[in-house]
Amino acid sequence: MSKEVNLIAVQESSYRILKWVGGGGFGQVFKVLRNNVVLACKQIQTNDPDFALQEQRHMTLVRGGPHIAAVHDEVEWNSTTKTLSFFMDYYKGKDLDRQVETIRAAGQAFTENQIIEIGYQIAVALEYCHRKKLLHQDMKPMNVLLRDPWDPISEGTVPDLYVTDFGIASHVRTIGTRMTGQRGTLGYEAPEISGPAALVPFSQKSDVYAFGCILFRLCTLKHPFEAAGLQPREISRAYSIDLLSLISTMLSIERVDRPTAAQVKEQLMALIRQNISPTAKECRKCQRVFLSTDKLRIHLKRTKHSRKADADSSDEDTFESWNPGAAFSRAVAPTHSEPEFRIKGMAKLMEQHQEQGQELTEAGPDPCPCVVCMQCFDSKKTFFKHLHNRNHYRSAKYVLKRKSTKDLNTHASKRQIF
Template sequence: FEMDVYEIIKTIGSGSFGQVYLARHKREGKHYVIKRVKTRDMSQKDLENTENEVRLLQKIRHSNIVAYKDSYVDHEQFLNIVMVYCDGGDIYSKIKSSKGKNYSEDQILSWLVQIALALFYLHERKILHRDMKTQNIFLKNGTIRLGDFGIAKVLDSTKDFAQTCIGTPYYMSPELFKNQDYSYKSDIWSLGCVLYEMCNLRHAFDAHTINGLAVKILRGSFPPINQIYSKQLRDLIGKMLQIKPSNRPTIVDILNKSFVRKRVTSYINECLNGQ
């Protein structure tokens, strides 16, 4: 019955958890993204837990977060997660198309503030993002929207997760390679990786093999951040990429840095003035 509500326009990718579609809401005429997750092998209890988790995520509303609109299990036993479509694309594609031309510090600070406000909102509500990467940071009308938050945890219970977790773990923190638990500080590490990428237009940690990547991440060794950026910005990113989680700042520490805080104020003023 839900498929009567949405009309699939095209496949826009296959994520680690299943297909991702662009769809149109027939009545509203608006575009949405639908993720279809296979749940056939899940126990009834796991499926119920997953649905409840997704419902919790649907309550999250923030101007820098991609909202989850809806979720339902279809007749093929797929869990469909419906989220708002961001027509400005993602930061990953933006960096790729920059053809080596660096972004201004101003631009990076503007992005940093918006991502940090979104992450603060999640962490305040005890939600870990768990999958922060440039492919999950979208633009809509020039505003940053952080997407796919909390879904990694929800989908941990889908049996196929281990097998289908494709993609190179460029943003994975050292503690995860040591099989320690995911924490707020793991999100901070990934944020550091994202900001590094915005500055240097390449991954902080890169290698041809997973093992090579693990070695670099566990050593916390990355090429220096481009010197065109201020020392305060480079130092902040360096702090986020500390091997020991306890040495990394919290999201509140980041927002309280005076040069970040100043930008938060001007960003909020822009929002209030309906810029």
């Protein structure tokens, strides 16, 4: 037996089943009462408990992460019934798939703000998993749980969401690719890994594709069987081009064209500031979003969270590169009405140089003093005033002196939001 978890051999279960919650090929989930505490219990029938414990190990790796279901230490093994039982916090709300079915049955639709809020919380969880070098491999609406009951028709604000079911996840030493057997749910598999003959390694971009399928389902209320490669307006005409362009890139057939989870998170935060609240702030500890600085301060005081990011939350060089298309760059480019969030513009600049067959180096061409908005100025005074007011960057040479193009994050804010 594995020493990584607290495995307890029992003849009788220590809990009482209250009701069946759901299940699938990897086990059944019940609402149970254990030690006078209501929990969720996942039961797995198996002759190999060590193999079945992989989900417990994976969830332990990301325990305490933002918007990730909390797993408990103890696991029970009943050798008589060949049943492995492990426990998680119980969330009263439905899973996201049931919410979609409820909306569809009522002939309604999710609002754009609801989709953005849902997407942001999932992006936070997925980015955390990837930073911990864990590939989920089965992202779908059924594996996203709501903490509280929610009526999306009458309640605009989305409750907290939690990603769960790491039954076929893979922990890799070097993030990026992983060969696996079963790799997802039909309809949510990325093109490069779908089909019985697919031998392409699973990667974080495969997770991002499945995440894009979740957003596609929220927008269309349809299953994403033919979502790969759709253009923004082929997905829907009911939502903004900004949101649909992001989803379209996540559903790109070529995985190099898809963004990382971190980049999806940043773009969704930009949409939150654009559509919901321009003063939205994020707690760096739990990564919850607050619509004002005052609400964030109250949260920090109540939870004792720090304004500074934890050491393990710093960006690691673990993500695959992303080459956003010109259509996406135009769609998500910020406007002057968004003073706190600026796309640095290097992606657009690099695209222009690639189209001209030029390599962007310190000795290369410098077409414009401001690489964000591509404006020229008559004097240094107006130029530096522009940089200060708009939080933009100077020339490409200026940026390259501080960071190489390989490591340059072209979609992060220059300033920390605090």
